[in-house]
Amino acid sequence: xxxxxxxxxxxxxxxxxxxxxxxxxxxxxxxxxxxxxxxxxxxxxxxxxxxxxxxxxxxxxxxxxxxxxxxxxxxxxxxxxxxxxxxxxxxxxxxxxxxxxxxxxxxxxxxxxxxxxxxxxxxxxxxxxxxxxxxxxxxxxxxxxxxxxxxxxxxxxxxxxxxxxxxxxxxxxxxxxxxxxxxxx
Amino acid sequence: xxxxxxxxxxxxxxxxxxxxxxxxxxxxxxxxxxxxxxxxxxxxxxxxxxxxxxxxxxxxxxxxxxxxxxxxxxxxxxxxxxxxxxxxxxxxxxxxxxxxxxxxxxxxxxxxxxxxxxxxxxxxxxxxxxxxxxxxxxxxxxxxxxxxxxxxxxxxxxxxxxxxxxxxxxxxxxxxxxxxxxxx
Ligand code: SF4
Numbered sequence: 001x002x003x004x005x006x007x008x009x010x011x012x013x014x015x016x017x018x019x020x021x022x023x024x025x026x027x028x029x030x031x032x033x034x035x036x037x038x039x040x041x042x043x044x045x046x047x048x049x050x051x052x053x054x055x056x057x058x059x060x061x062x063x064x065x066x067x068x069x070x071x072x073x074x075x076x077x078x079x080x081x082x083x084x085x086x087x088x089x090x091x092x093x094x095x096x097x098x099x100x101x102x103x104x105x106x107x108x109x110x111x112x113x114x115x116x117x118x119x120x121x122x123x124x125x126x127x128x129x130x131x132x133x134x135x136x137x138x139x140x141x142x143x144x145x146x147x148x149x150x151x152x153x154x155x156x157x158x159x160x161x162x163x164x165x166x167x168x169x170x171x172x173x174x175x176x177x178x179x180x181x182x183x184x185x
Numbered sequence: 186x187x188x189x190x191x192x193x194x195x196x197x198x199x200x201x202x203x204x205x206x207x208x209x210x211x212x213x214x215x216x217x218x219x220x221x222x223x224x225x226x227x228x229x230x231x232x233x234x235x236x237x238x239x240x241x242x243x244x245x246x247x248x249x250x251x252x253x254x255x256x257x258x259x260x261x262x263x264x265x266x267x268x269x270x271x272x273x274x275x276x277x278x279x280x281x282x283x284x285x286x287x288x289x290x291x292x293x294x295x296x297x298x299x300x301x302x303x304x305x306x307x308x309x310x311x312x313x314x315x316x317x318x319x320x321x322x323x324x325x326x327x328x329x330x331x332x333x334x335x336x337x338x339x340x341x342x343x344x345x346x347x348x349x350x351x352x353x354x355x356x357x358x359x360x361x362x363x364x365x366x367x368x369x
Contacts, residue, residue, distance in 0.1 A: 078346060079326045113333040113342030116326065
């Protein structure tokens with residue numbers, strides 16, 4: 001645009017989406033849904049040693065109405081599922097979901113009569129973290145993956161969405177594949 | 186008193202209504218009886234000054250499916266774990282409950298702590314306690330089909346984990362992924 005020619009370095013032109021998403025991505029407010037041992041690791045990630053606030057996600061909100069990133073860390077039983085959904089529905093749009101640990105992602109070792117075998121049956125999960133429990137580095141990696149998703153489509157050339165694996169093993173799904181996963185059959 | 190002495194005392198009082206059980210060295214002695222005798226025996230255990238079991242530690246159920254216990258003989262046994270805080274001794278009582286009619290009398294009038302124990306036993310084994318005013322499920326969802334701790338119940342359940350459509354998102358409701366403002 002020619003406008004820079006007039007005003008020089010004092011002005012940057014961009015789109016509103018880019019600015020808003022840049023702000024969103026660097027100020028994610030997590031809603032911790034910690035129901036089991038994975039939550040201990042999530043707390044470790046949030047506290048001083050691993051310090052999630054370096055990535056702008058230190059404002060832990062225990063009210064879903066003030067948060068935009070749901071971290072499901074732990075086992076979800078059939079009886080807990082409606083609670084999780086209710087809390088998720090209370091979060092304002094746009095919102096993102098991390099499924100932390102084997103239990104939240106697939107039921108883990110608890111292949112029993114009572115445990116939901118993966119919260120992605122009920123919620124649109126954006127990033128899965130494997131591990132039992134995942135190390136704090138994995139959660140940080142997942143947060144960075146969420147930031148990528150917030151900032152924009154992962155790959156323009158990949159409309160279907162594919163699983164991307166990263167160094168520590170976190171899997172990121174593009175929004176397109178999340179949408180297909182969340183729709184009941 | 187040791188459990189053996191308590192069993193002897195019960196047999197002396199109630200005769201053949203009470204069968205002693207338990208193997209020395211493996212388990213403590215306990216008493217087995219038909220469910221009709223539960224209330225008289227347990228109130229005796231509570232009120233006798235030498236026994237005075239003032240605390241019901243737990244009510245639960247054992248499923249004897251394919252176990253063929255010679256004393257219990259029925260499919261289920263309701264187990265009452267008693268503790269006397271006064272004398273510091275413990276005792277265990279089992280009541281036979283047949284498979285075709287899984288009912289047992291509630292001991293709520295003797296010990297208030299039976300309320301949740303009986304609810305949990307009902308939740309997991311489907312044994313109903315007559316006289317308990319609050320026979321609802323305790324742990325599982327109210328609309329859960331089946332009784333998961335019965336031995337003939339499949340370990341993985343019968344597909345209930347996936348069969349709760351009321352919790353699923355409605356297809357027309359906008360999802361986060363659709364409304365995401367990231368199409369920069
Ligand atoms: S994945 Fe492992 S650490 Fe995490 S909730 Fe399940 S059992 Fe606990």
